[in-house]
Amino acid sequence: GAVVSQHPSRVICKSGTSVKIECRSLDFQATTMFWYRQFPKKSLMLMATSNEGSKATYEQGVEKDKFLINHASLTLSTLTVTSAHPEDSSFYICSATTPGGPSYEQYFGPGTRLTVT
Amino acid sequence: AQSVTQPDIHITVSEGASLELRCNYSYGATPYLFWYVQSPGQGLQLLLKYFSGDTLVQGIKGFEAEFKRSQSSFNLRKPSVHWSDAAEYFCAVAPGGSYIPTFGRGTSLIVHP
Numbered sequence: 001g002a003v004v005s006q007h008p009s010r011v012i013c014k015s016g017t018s019v020k021i022e023c024r025s026l027d028f029q030a031t032t033m034f035w036y037r038q039f040p041k042k043s044l045m046l047m048a049t050s051n052e053g054s055k056a057t058y059e060q061g062v063e064k065d066k067f068l069i070n071h072a073s074l075t076l077s078t079l080t081v082t083s084a085h086p087e088d089s090s091f092y093i094c095s096a097t098t099p100g101g102p103s104y105e106q107y108f109g110p111g112t113r114l115t116v117t
Numbered sequence: 118a119q120s121v122t123q124p125d126i127h128i129t130v131s132e133g134a135s136l137e138l139r140c141n142y143s144y145g146a147t148p149y150l151f152w153y154v155q156s157p158g159q160g161l162q163l164l165l166k167y168f169s170g171d172t173l174v175q176g177i178k179g180f181e182a183e184f185k186r187s188q189s190s191f192n193l194r195k196p197s198v199h200w201s202d203a204a205e206y207f208c209a210v211a212p213g214g215s216y217i218p219t220f221g222r223g224t225s226l227i228v229h230p
């Protein structure tokens with residue numbers, strides 16, 4: 001149980017375009033989802049915390065107008081990278097917690113590799 | 118703010134050999150400590166966690182970790198490594214269970230046959 005999927009697993013887009021990444025909890029309802037960014041040989045950097053039905057809480061230094069997060073249902077959160085630039089190329093990972101579950105008990109998706117050309 | 122250091126970027130071991138991955142943290146009080154594993158194409162999975170009590174904690178897949186307050190360390194160990202253990206390992210620290218962990222940069226484990 002507690003499986004999280006991400007789609008797509010890889011995406012290449014042109015500079016200036018927008019790209020959407022989906023994160024789904026397959027067998028549980030996720031009231032809270034998290035979005036991370038992972039650079040090569042770097043730790044996971046928390047970008048934002050997303051609660052179903054409310055606005056996401058962004059970490060300091062993360063541009064909320066560039067990284068749009070929508071958590072419209074208990075099983076789906078989306079991250080849209082708007083007007084993408086090559087420096088946005090990275091590995092994006094989402095995770096989710098079960099209702100009432102502690103924040104450390106996160107179930108992670110397999111990640112999405114974004115390449116902006 | 119808390120921080121976590123994993124000093125080894127890569128570790129190479131032979132299958133069947135023992136393993137120790139290092140993790141040091143910086144935090145004023147005793148933090149909550151975690152080890153996660155990230156296999157290729159899969160999400161991070163929680164291996165084990167320490168909150169309080171016995172400083173030697175057992176996790177899944179035969180892993181264990183020991184909390185040493187005097188050294189601010191939480192090293193991960195396994196007595197005999199299997200080829201399937203090849204993955205990226207992340208140490209993480211949080212002030213409490215309600216807080217989102219801060220992750221180290223990870224250690225890549227390479228297993229030779």
